[in-house]
Amino acid sequence: MSLINNMLRDLDSRHADTAEGSLPADVRPLPRPAGASRGPGTALLGLTFLVAVAAGAWWWLHSFEPPAPVVQQPSPAPASPAKPQVPPPVAMPEPPEPAPAAKPPAPKAAAAVPRDNKQRQHVPEVQGDTGLRLTTALAGAVPAEPAARSSVAAAADAALPTRIDKSPHLASARDRAENEYQKGFNLMRQGRAADAVGQFHAALREDPTHVPARNGLLNILVENHRLTEAEEVLRQGIGQPPVNLSWVVSLARLRIEQANTAGAWEVLQGHARIGAASSDFQGLAGVVLQKLGRMKEAGEHYQAATRIAPDNPRWWVGLGVAMEAEGRADAAREAYQRAKALPGLSPELAGFVEQRLR
Helix, strand or coil: CHHHHHHHHHHHHHHHHHHHHCCCCCCCCCCCCCCCCCCHHHHHHHHHHHHHHHHHHHHHHHHCCCCCCCCCCCCCCCCCCCCCCCCCCCCCCCCCCCCCCCCCCCCHHHHCCCCCHHHHHCCCCCCCCHHHHHHHHHHCCCCCCCCCCCHHHHHHHHHCCCCCCCCHHHCCHHHHHHHHHHHHHHHHHCCCHHHHHHHHHHHHHHCCCCHHHHHHHHHHHHHCCCHHHHHHHHHHHHCCCCCCHHHHHHHHHHHHHCCCHHHHHHHHHHCCCCCCCCHHHHHHHHHHHHHCCCHHHHHHHHHHHHHHCCCCHHHHHHHHHHHHHCCCHHHHHHHHHHHHHCCCCCHHHHHHHHHHHC
């Protein structure tokens, strides 16, 4: 616009010089009347002004139009797609757990008798006690109690036990003894012999005729050289009918170990009738009588033992000793030869037999 204005002013100055330059110096042109028309320069100037005003108006109007939306052309896909960059996970706070709804209080009658399977599994079931099994079977079939109960019924329900315990009166003495014995047996397997002694004693208090409990207790006492206690346990066991012959033999041997040979013979003599058919009983009787110097009676018991168990070389050795003591050398030699021919002879007795046969 400044360039156009300069050109217009330059043209005006030229027209002025041309029009007024031909007049004399003292002659001045008269002023144009107000309504007279101007020359061509003035018209051109006005037209230029109008064009400039129109251009400015057009620019002003279009300068406030919102820009046209630019449509982005999709870029060509790369040859090898790059792995998307996954933003790191943002730890979101966990929503607070809803507060557990308050459970309505169960009626007192619901705690009286166990109804679910889990409780029924803990109810003891003792073999032979049909009453207990019947109670257990009915425990899961109790109908739901009504909501409204009288005070008398509620008090009666509160007095019922919540569970059935295995009390001593629910089982027989034999069952209780077996239970204590199993505890002691498990303790022995764990190497806790001292604790097992108490369990075996408890089993015998419940049932004095429980043979495994007494044998287990005897083994521990003998291995720990508690012979006096072991003798008492054997004596009490022999006093329980029916008489256990193995305990009679064990008590006699125990008394021999304690140098009480007369006491050993007393035990054997008191049970001679039930031991008549036992080779161990007859052979031990021969040993006891031999120690007491009663060789003839000892020979008789050795002969009885060899008749019952002819394959036991020990009794043949004992018989040979008894026959030799009575002066019956041929019978003694025959007995020694029988012992030598049988297997199972200990090295000590084998050496003794070889010496006697020379």
